[in-house]
Amino acid sequence: MASMTRTVLMYIIGPIIFAVIVFGALRIFNPAHSYPRTIVSDVVQGVLVGAGLSFITVLLILPNFYVTKVNGWTTMLGCGEPGSGILLRAACNVTFMGPINVAQEAMYWTTGNDGAGHTLSGAHDYRLHFAAGQLPPNNAFWSLTMGDAGNRPVPNPINRYSVSDRSGLVPNPDGSVDIYIQNTAPIGHESNWLPAPSGNFILWLRVYLPGQTVLNGEYKVPPIVQVS
Secondary structure (H helix, E strand, O other): OHHHHHHHHHHHHHHHHHHHHHHHHHHHHOOOOOOOOOHHHHHHHHHHHHHHHHHHHHHHOHHHHOEEEEOOEEEEOOOOOOOOOHHHHHHHHHHOOOOOOOOOOEEEEEEOEOOOOOEOEOOOOEEEEEOOOOOOOEEEEEEEEEEEOOOOOOOOOOOOOEEEOOOOOOOOOOOOEEEEEEOOOOOOOHHHEEEOOOOEEEEEEEEEEEOHHHHOOOOOOOOEEEOO
């Protein structure tokens, strides 16, 4: 963790140092040029430009040090752990804005892409297939929640905004479970339908009091598969 912290700090401080050096180098290698700014203003400008680059680094690069991505789903471990470092807390805030729990209380996965990496859109139909005995292991319950591109609830004709182990999902003959994620109702599978908006959307999978295979990272959420 110490090595990772040093690496991330390099990404934050590095752009500031680089920008200051660049502005200073312009004077060193072209001393005959008449500069309208003072050396101090160049240094200040370098710090400001570097700080802007650092801000981008924190938003775009920092979370990648901590996230786990499997089958298109993103999750993070340690967000709610007491004593977690400031960089981990920052990464958690960027990736999982909202309530944060210790893993033993709840685990979260989110995605805006299918398993092939394409953006989820109501223009297509999708299926989330859980093999027999592979529903999210838990000691409380799990839920799959739909949100539009802004993570807002999606109005729909059946007022269903999530499905869970308490939704009366109908299993297939082999014991597996399919969740149909699409804009229009799947004929014959309405009980397992999670309505999607017409535009882009994101999904959240939440598991409360997760089982040991979730906590130790063995459980893998299956991919969202585009079927049409």
